[in-house]
Amino acid sequence: MIFVxxxxxxxxxxxxxxxxDRLKKEGIITDEVFIQTGFSTYEPQYCDWKSxxxxxxxxxxxxxxxxxxxHGGPATFMGAIAKGKKPIVVPRLEKFGEHVNDHQIEFAIxxxxxxxxxxxxxxxxxxxxxxxxxxxxxxxxxxxxxxSQFVDAFAGEVEELLRLK
Numbered sequence: 756m757i758f759v760x761x762x763x764x765x766x767x768x769x770x771x772x773x774x775x776d777r778l779k780k781e782g783i784i785t786d787e788v789f790i791q792t793g794f795s796t797y798e799p800q801y802c803d804w805k806s807x808x809x810x811x812x813x814x815x816x817x818x819x820x821x822x823x824x825x826h827g828g829p830a831t832f833m834g835a836i837a838k839g840k841k842p843i844v845v846p847r848l849e850k851f852g853e854h855v856n857d858h859q860i861e862f863a864i865x866x867x868x869x870x871x872x873x874x875x876x877x878x879x880x881x882x883x884x885x886x887x888x889x890x891x892x893x894x895x896x897x898x899x900x901x902x903s904q905f906v907d908a909f910a911g912e913v914e915e916l917l918r919l920k
Contacts, residue, residue, distance in 0.1 A: 827859025
């Protein structure tokens with residue numbers, strides 16, 4: 756099952772929903788798909804959907820999904836990672852009227868480059884190729900902790916600040 760969520764931001768995210776619906780229509784996606792559409796104006800024709808879902812519904816969909824496709828909201832994609840999933844992140848973009856700026860793409864690219872725990876889609880046409888990957892590519896090994904990396908990096912920053920004094 757594929758779970759798609761666009762969050763609860765008030766601007767529509769039709770670009771993502773239309774692309775997933777097209778891929779389902781054309782048979783490129785053969786799995787069952789559920790889309791949380793938020794405030795989008797496009798209503799999917801080939802996928803199950805609901806505009807707003809409860810937190811428990813979101814948790815259930817994430818836990819049961821083989822693939823999670825999400826907007827670039829950090830809380831959402833970090834929630835997927837915490838469940839052992841490597842989500843496909845499609846950041847909302849200002850040029851399409853999906854958000855007020857491009858902070859989602861900037862953050863998602865930084866996370867992908869540093870941690871490799873997400874796939875970031877910078878152009879919607881990349882989504883189809885990602886969905887053709889083997890299912891094992893969408894799993895994160897949560898037994899690997901990033902705590903030591905964080906502590907080491909933080910310690911380096913503190914040392915650098917102390918040198919500047």
